[in-house]
Amino acid sequence: MGLSIFDLFKIGIGPSSSHTVGPMVAANRFLDELQANQHFEQTQRIKADLYGSLAMTGEGHATDVAVLLGLLGEQPDSVSPDKVPEYVSDIKNNDRLKLGGIRTITFHFDTDLQFHFGSSLPSHPNGMSLTALDANGQVLYKNQYYSVGGGFVLNEQEASSNLSTNLQAAPIPYPFEKGQDLLDHGKNSGLSIAELVLENEKHLGRSQDIPKDLMAIWQVMDQCIQRGCEQTGKLPGGLDVDRRASDIHKRLINKPKEQWDDLQSMDWVSLFALAVNEENAAGGRVVTAPTNGAAGVIPAVLAYYDRFVPGNSEQGIQTFLATAAAIGMLYKKNASISAAEVGCQGEIGVACSMAAGALCAVLGGTNEQIENAAEIGMEHNLGLTCDPVAGLVQVPCIERNTMGAVKAINAARLALQGTGQHRVSLDSVIETMHQTGLDMQDKYKETATGGLAVNVVVC
Known part of the structure; x- marks a missing residue:
């Protein structure tokens, strides 16, 4: 596998790569998958469920905030830390979220984002699930994500395939595992x-x-x-x-x-x-x-x-x-x-x-x-x-x-x-x-x- 120097060193925001950067990346990937599956325009509500360590220490590590930022389309390396409180306040006070920075949907912070204390998803202790619903409350799309450390994220399909990252292998002159x-x-x-x-x-090519x-x-x-x-x-x-x-x-x-x-x-x-x-x-x-x-x-x-x-x-x-x-x-x-x-x-x-x-x-x-x-x-x-x-x-x-x-x-x-x-x-x-x-x-x-x-x- 051709890991890059820039995979190990990523620019992001605190306080945690696995609890903040990773969930933000996961939410970004969820938006991409909604677009790819042509569900983005029909989505009227999002539910986020956090498990394992993301639940147990998620609030202290700002995991809830990170998920919101990711759903807004913000990126870890470009989001302004000074604007984060404003973004979160608007969502909480108005029960709305601008999905991908494009479409305003309903989002009730107290019920649509849940910490499942004491429960874990099977593939990794840092697990989360994101679900898109239509106007009738029917599930349009759902996927699970695992924040496996250092901002690396796997979705359920990648985790089931035992991939160590979501990066594709690339031919390199000096491959090494040890x-x-x-x-x-x-x-x-x-x-x-x-x-x-x-x-x-x-x-x-990075x-x-x-x-x-x-x-x-x-x-x-x-x-x-x-x-x-x-x-x-x-x-x-x-x-x-x-x-x-x-x-x-x-x-x-x-x-x-x-x-x-x-x-x-x-x-x-x-x-x-x-x-x-x-x-x-x-x-x-x-x-x-x-x-x-x-x-x-x-x-x-x-x-x-x-x-x-x-x-x-x-x-x-x-x-x-x-x-x-x-x-x-x-x-x-x-x-x-x-x-x-x-x-x-x-x-x-x-x-x-x-x-x-x-x-x-x-x-x-x-x-x-x-x-x-x-x-x-x-x-x-x-x-x-x-x-x-x-x-x-x-x-x-x-x-x-x-x-x-x-x-x-x-x-x-x-x-x-x-x-x-x-x-x-x-x-x-x-x-x-x-x-x-x-x-x-x-x-x-x-x-x-x-x-x-x-x-x-x-x-």
């Missing part, structure tokens, strides 16, 4: 992991100007860091979590460099991650990397490279993103990047692994050292649970991104001290993560029914 495949291609071709993936990217589009991804990440460092106040959702990035940023920029200690750069890395995930929690624009809940790890480590590593360059930024994407593809193909499937090891753990390998690459690591760094990044996130307090992507999610970023830097530097030879392969740790996720109880997989979610008092 980390060992990347190492073998590298030995045979003399190319780095980034170069292998960039050569593949040329054949996928970008007419790959370097430009990679820099655009970095620009969105960097802008998100900057916005996060400027915003103040409390995050939405009722937990009364204060934004901290702005105050930390002021303290750091006001501290003279001659007073910096040997870990000052790590304070900045934590700030970068904090800023991104506070923006994500507020519903701001972020890059899914590979998910929204873990969206701060890769930007924070890339910002570390950009601000603190001598000799940094645009080419280095592109190498970083291409290497990170290659590693993310391995997890997507062989395990999961969905916390609802495997816990937070599939989000923060994967982001840490991606960032570790990518940083190792731009610091001059060999393919073997890069693979080692990525392995270290995941090995020490195995078993990480997803237990969001009040179902919000705030506690412990925001701080967890800072931990993942710092751990990634440590993993990269540790791998660079070795030769690339190590006991546990990246392929082995990916399989272990997958098995651990399957064994993990559902209460630790984004349902907010275990861990911190039940042991922290919400006042």
